[in-house]
Amino acid sequence: xxxxxxxxxxxxxxxxxxxxxxxxxxxxxxxxxxxxxxxxxxxxxxxxxxxxxxxxxxxxxxxxxxxxxxxxxxxxxxxxxxxxxxxxxxxxxxxxxxxxxxxxxxxxxxxxxxxxxxxxxxxxxxxxxxxxxxxxxxxxxxxxxxxxxxxxxxxxxxxxxxxxxx
Amino acid sequence: xxxxxxxxxxxxxxxxxxxxxxxxxxxxxxxxxxxxxxxxxxxxxxxxxxxxxxxxxxxxxxxxxxxxxxxxxxxxxxxxxxxxxxxxxxxxxxxxxxxxxxxxxxxxxxxxxxxxxxxxxxxxxxxxxxxxxxxxxxxxxxxxxxxxxxxxxxxxxxxxxxxxxxxxxxxxxxxxxxxxxxxxxxxxxxxxxxxxxxxxxxxxxxxxxxxxxxxxxxxxxxxxxxxxxxxxxxxxxxxxxxxxxxxxxxxxxxxxxxxxxxxxxxxxxxxxxxxxxxxxxxxxxxxxxxxxxxxxxxxxxxxxxxxxxxxxxxxxxxxxxxxxxxxxxxxxxxxxxxxxxxxxxxxxxxxxxxxxxxxxxxxxxxxxxxxxxxxxxxxxxxxxxxxxxxxxxxxxxxxxxxxxxxxxxxxxxxxxxxxxxxxxxxxxx
Ligand code: FES
Ligand SMILES: [Fe+2]
Numbered sequence: 131x132x133x134x135x136x137x138x139x140x141x142x143x144x145x146x147x148x149x150x151x152x153x154x155x156x157x158x159x160x161x162x163x164x165x166x167x168x169x170x171x172x173x174x175x176x177x178x179x180x181x182x183x184x185x186x187x188x189x190x191x192x193x194x195x196x197x198x199x200x201x202x203x204x205x206x207x208x209x210x211x212x213x214x215x216x217x218x219x220x221x222x223x224x225x226x227x228x229x230x231x232x233x234x235x236x237x238x239x240x241x242x243x244x245x246x247x248x249x250x251x252x253x254x255x256x257x258x259x260x261x262x263x264x265x266x267x268x269x270x271x272x273x274x275x276x277x278x279x280x281x282x283x284x285x286x287x288x289x290x291x292x293x294x295x296x
Numbered sequence: 297x298x299x300x301x302x303x304x305x306x307x308x309x310x311x312x313x314x315x316x317x318x319x320x321x322x323x324x325x326x327x328x329x330x331x332x333x334x335x336x337x338x339x340x341x342x343x344x345x346x347x348x349x350x351x352x353x354x355x356x357x358x359x360x361x362x363x364x365x366x367x368x369x370x371x372x373x374x375x376x377x378x379x380x381x382x383x384x385x386x387x388x389x390x391x392x393x394x395x396x397x398x399x400x401x402x403x404x405x406x407x408x409x410x411x412x413x414x415x416x417x418x419x420x421x422x423x424x425x426x427x428x429x430x431x432x433x434x435x436x437x438x439x440x441x442x443x444x445x446x447x448x449x450x451x452x453x454x455x456x457x458x459x460x461x462x463x464x465x466x467x468x469x470x471x472x473x474x475x476x477x478x479x480x481x482x483x484x485x486x487x488x489x490x491x492x493x494x495x496x497x498x499x500x501x502x503x504x505x506x507x508x509x510x511x512x513x514x515x516x517x518x519x520x521x522x523x524x525x526x527x528x529x530x531x532x533x534x535x536x537x538x539x540x541x542x543x544x545x546x547x548x549x550x551x552x553x554x555x556x557x558x559x560x561x562x563x564x565x566x567x568x569x570x571x572x573x574x575x576x577x578x579x580x581x582x583x584x585x586x587x588x589x590x591x592x593x594x595x596x597x598x599x600x601x602x603x604x605x606x607x608x609x610x611x612x613x614x615x616x617x618x619x620x621x622x623x624x625x626x627x628x629x630x631x632x633x634x635x636x637x638x639x640x641x642x643x644x645x646x647x648x649x650x651x652x653x654x655x656x657x658x659x660x661x662x663x664x665x666x667x668x669x670x671x672x673x674x675x676x677x678x679x680x681x682x683x684x685x686x687x688x689x690x691x692x693x694x695x696x697x698x699x700x701x702x703x704x705x706x707x708x709x710x711x712x713x714x715x716x717x718x719x720x721x722x723x724x725x
Contacts, residue, residue: 170657172486177393180486184644187486187632190657191647200519204659210515212662252669286627287490289669290662 132231139239139266140226142273147221147243150294155202159195163267163274168192170280170296179281189282189291201293212290218248219294229263236276239264243280247295256288258296297326299714306710307682308703315686315703319675322495327713328623334712335603336361339544340442340449340462342605342617343367346375347446347482347636353396353411357388358629360450361604361619365438366390366400367448370411375443377450378413379436389435400435409435445474446481464542469549469599472592473609475584476558477635483615484643488630490656494668496604496620499628500705502664503606503616504598506538506548506696507687512667516659520554523564535595537693538700544602544708546701552596554611554653557646558635559593569645600701602708607633612650624672630655 142161149158162168170190171179180186183193192198205213222244230238244259265277280296305327307316321327343360344367355368357380364380366389382389387404390397399416401408408417413435418424438450442459447470449459456462463470474481492499502508510517536550555562559576561569580589599607606616613633618626634646653660674680685706688698 172488174394174485174487184640184647186484187488187647188651189488189655191651200659204515204519207515207518210659210663211512212666214666252673285489287488287656289490289492289656289665291490291657292662 132228135231135234135237136226136228138268138273139228139237139264140223140241142266142275143223143226143239143241143262143264146275147223151219151221153294155206159198159202161273161275162195162198163276164195165193166195166198166275167277167279168198168293169278170282170291173285189285189287190293198293205292205294213292214249214251216250218250220246222246223262235268237266237268239266243296245295258282258284258291260284260296297330302330302714305713306706308707308710310689313686313689315689315699315706316682316684317706318681319678319683320681322497322672323623323675325623328620330713331620331709332362334715335709336452336619338451338453338456338712339603340440340451340456340459341603342601342615343377343441343448343450345446345481345483345615345631345633346443346448347480348394349375351396353398354394355390355392355397355411356394357390357392359619359627360617364388365450366435368411371398372412375441375448376412377438377441377448378409379438381436382407383415383433383435407433413437445470462543463601464545465539466541466545466547466599466601469541469547469597470607472597473599473607473613473633475588475592476580476613477637478579478583479635479637481613481633482636484632484634484647486632488628488655488657490628490630490665491621492618492626492628492665492668493624494626494665494672495623496618496626497705497709498668498671499618499626500600500604500606501685501702502668503608504546504548504600504701504705505699506550506598507699508664508667509697512663513660516653516663517553519659536696538688538696538698540700540704544705545600546602546704547597547599548696548701549595549597550696552594552610554596555649556593556596556611557638557642557649565645569641572642600705602705608654611653612646614650614654 146161169183172187172189174180183191204210223241225242227240228237229240241262243262244257246257248255260283261281263279267274267276282296305318305321341361344356348356349367349369352369352371355366357366366378366380369375380388380390382402384407387402389400389402399408399410406419410416415430415433438452439454440451538548540546552560555565559573561573577593580592596610604617608614614630615633616630618628620626632650651658655661685699685702688694694700
């Protein structure tokens with residue numbers, strides 16, 4: 131039973147990564163629930179990530195999908211100087227495990243990730259890496275991401291941090 | 297470097313309206329060395345905010361102007377800056393970025409210092425000669441440390457003026473930021489650390505540049521307009537000024553096109569927030585009268601405290617410092633500053649404002665960073681020697697999209713670099 135849930139979760143995580151790396155923005159957005167929370171904490175005092183997006187500083191925080199839609203709109207507009215359409219990313223997701231699958235249709239999943247980033251204009255590659263926590267909702271045929279928390283372990287950001295860099 | 301070369305790195309001719317900076321100032325290591333010696337070692341440099349160390353024993357260790365330091369509140373309640381290097385043989389005595397401690401024990405040979413920096417423990421002290429005197433081994437301190445309304449600064453030059461004198465006209469603008477709170481401003485937990493592959497002075501220019509807003513951030517402004525923010529007041533209005541505040545400090549102040557948690561409501565804040573924001577405005581009027589309340593709440597300001605502290609009081613308040621590692625690479629730290637008394641609803645709104653625009657993951661900062669890096673790459677064309685900073689130079693009242701505030705920075709930078717002897721001979725000439 132748990133294996134089946136785990137496979138289902140991993141498949142969704144990999145699919146999300148593929149949408150980001152292949153710049154299939156609309157499909158990526160569609161993975162998120164209306165009320166999805168998307169959170170990249172900052173670090174406080176270097177020891178631990180911030181723990182409360184409402185009173186402490188984050189790197190990115192949206193408490194609904196509209197925020198993510200704005201970001202995609204910005205990337206797709208082609209007019210944001212920083213959202214270089216040429217930037218290539220490659221997500222590696224591993225160590226996928228269930229934190230809580232008491233309700234198999236709303237599993238809480240942890241994983242480790244690395245994103246390799248290549249900026250052809252600067253001829254430079256770099257990477258971010260860290261941990262994900264996903265809260266997923268499997269309803270009918272359309273699985274949704276309800277919450278995604280991204281801990282960036284190398285949090286000295288190189289110039290810019292976009293939703294597809296982590 | 298020859299005085300004559302140094303003197304010509306900035307061309308400043310107010311009568312003719314010519315102001316140019318030689319791009320070598322952005323690319324050459326010699327300039328960075330001079331800046332370390334003549335700018336960062338002589339000016340008052342921002343270290344941190346008293347709200348980051350609220351209780352006795354609270355400390356933060358960080359790098360300021362390239363030096364590891366400890367910001368610590370002693371048992372006596374006083375906030376001090378200690379140089380984070382053991383007086384024995386050099387190790388960092390504090391390796392935690394933050395915490396609370398009565399003492400700092402060096403991990404290398406276990407010398408122990410109290411929170412005032414005094415040496416209070418030496419293992420096997422009897423092995424030292426009678427000449428060994430603990431008093432001479434207190435942790436180093438910057439020549440001067442002082443604070444203004446919670447902002448703590450240090451200065452490595454004993455002969456520098458007092459902080460209040462140094463801050464000059466910037467005090468008025470720090471007050472406008474601090475008066476937003478009835479109980480004091482507070483830095484919230486967490487900082488954004490990012491690096492930029494560009495010379496640090498490009499970020500100074502950019503942080504107070506009213507000329508780049510619309511072209512560089514067109515996506516952001518379109519986003520604002522889309523979400524119902526009225527931009528017709530624009531950035532060119534009567535409520536705007538660009539000022540030289542003395543000692544290299546400068547500010548631009550303008551009618552805010554953005555909503556402000558204190559206290560300018562806009563539709564994106566939602567109807568629920570309206571009454572709260574209006575109440576805040578009413579309180580400001582009560583405390584300061586309508587005119588100052590208007591200025592605090594409805595105008596925004598980008599403030600440079602020379603050389604490397606930016607306080608942008610815009611849709612949120614960001615405190616930003618940066619330091620060059622190499623001529624074409626800097627490290628930046630940014631914090632969120634807000635009234636200590638703010639409740640969760642208000643701080644949520646403030647942080648949302650902050651993150652939407654500011655920081656490496658925001659809508660605007662990345663575009664700025666991209667432009668700074670782009671300038672730095674452009675400098676590889678050494679045949680193009682000069683950057684032009686003359687906009688609005690012959691106007692009596694330059695607007696915020698002129699470049700007076702940027703010239704203010706460069707003039708001070710140049711004065712500090714060329715040094716008094718060259719300045720004297722220039723006057724004589
Ligand atoms: S270096 Fe600190 S005790 Fe020796
Ligand atoms: Fe900008």
